[in-house]
Structure formats: structure tokens, C-alpha cells
Amino acid sequence: DAGVIQSPRHEVTEMGQEVTLRCKPISGHDYLFWYRQTMMRGLELLIYFNNNVPIDDSGMPEDRFSAKMPNASFSTLKIQPSEPRDSAVYFCASSLVRTEQYFGPGTRLTVT
């Protein structure tokens, strides 16, 4: 398996623009997680899905953030409108129940 795939790997955008991050989990995994990592706040869980259903979105910082999982092999995290403080590395991870999480390589987002 290719592991968790994220795209794009790097994204530079201007404040106010819409940003869409994409994730393909490992085939067969039934949990999918979106994290944000910054120096100041460390690794933060934004939202996670089980069998494509959002279970806990309490980490989503604002209504500007939204996440979807239309099927078992694809998820998106959207920020609209983006702000400079959204600059971070965003990770997607997937897992089976009661096992470790497999992280993707991350998307480095820079909002100018």
C-alpha cells in the first residue's frame, strides 16, 4: 500500500482565498483524522471520521474550516476564507480500530 496520500504537499495562497486540502487514507482503514501542527500549539486534532461519518469536530477552530468524507477513499479539509494564522502543516492520518494511526506526509500551508 502507498500509505496515506495528501495533496498538495505545499500550498501558498493569499489571505481571503479558499484552500482545499486532500487526503486518501489507507485502503480498509475505517478512521480518518485531520491534524494541524504549529510550533506554538503543537499537534492539534481538528476532526475525525469513522466509516465516513464525522464523529468529533470539536477541534475545528472556526466556521471557516470544514471537512468532508464523501467515500472511504477520499477526504477534504477546506478553509474559506483563509487567514495568515491558518499557516501550518496539516496532516491526515488513518487507522483501524484499536491500532496505531498512519500519518500522511502533510501539507504545508502558507497564507500571506
Add this chain to the structure above:
Amino acid sequence: GENVEQHPSTLSVQEGDSAVIKCTYSDSASNYFPWYKQELGKGPQLIIDIRSNVGEKKDQRIAVTLNKTAKHFSLHITETQPEDSAVYFCAASRGAGKSTFGDGTTLTVKP
């Protein structure tokens, strides 16, 4: 909810020495404790994990111990090498889905 505290935040050791990272958790229902290593520019990767029915687990130079009564668990790396330099995260989970991560420890192994 679960709260995981990790110490120290930075650790510098000489090559060949041992390194120990400690974590405490608050939720007595947590039963799965993974450790992740994050190298520069990459996502965290599992290096070892332990479940609550086990007190210690070892994999070559890496070992993890768990004290359920005190709600703490530790990562031990022996004979450290420069390639062990990375950020290490502990986590705690009830086993279904969500894990709570510590803030990370930056380990530097000096040659």
C-alpha cells in the same frame, strides 16, 4: 476529556547514552499508548506501542513501560545514535479512534 503531559520538552544526550521520555495521562479508561517519532519534514510514525494489559514492551533498543496505577508511561531508548534525533510524541487512547497526544519531546543525539 483525556489530558496527556509529556516531559521533557527537549532532551540532549551524547551518542551511546540512554534517553528517557515520560508521559502522564488522566483518563483511567485509556488502554492503548503509542509512541510516535517525527523526523523533519515528515509525518509522525509509530515506533512502539503498549496496551494496558502489559507493563513493559521492548523492541531492540526501544522499550516502553506502563504504570496503570500511577497513570504514567515512559519511552526508553538505549545506545542512542544520531539518527534517533527527532521529535517524539506519546499518546493515549481508549482504543477506538481518537488519541490524545502529548506536546512532543525534541531529542538531539550528539555524535
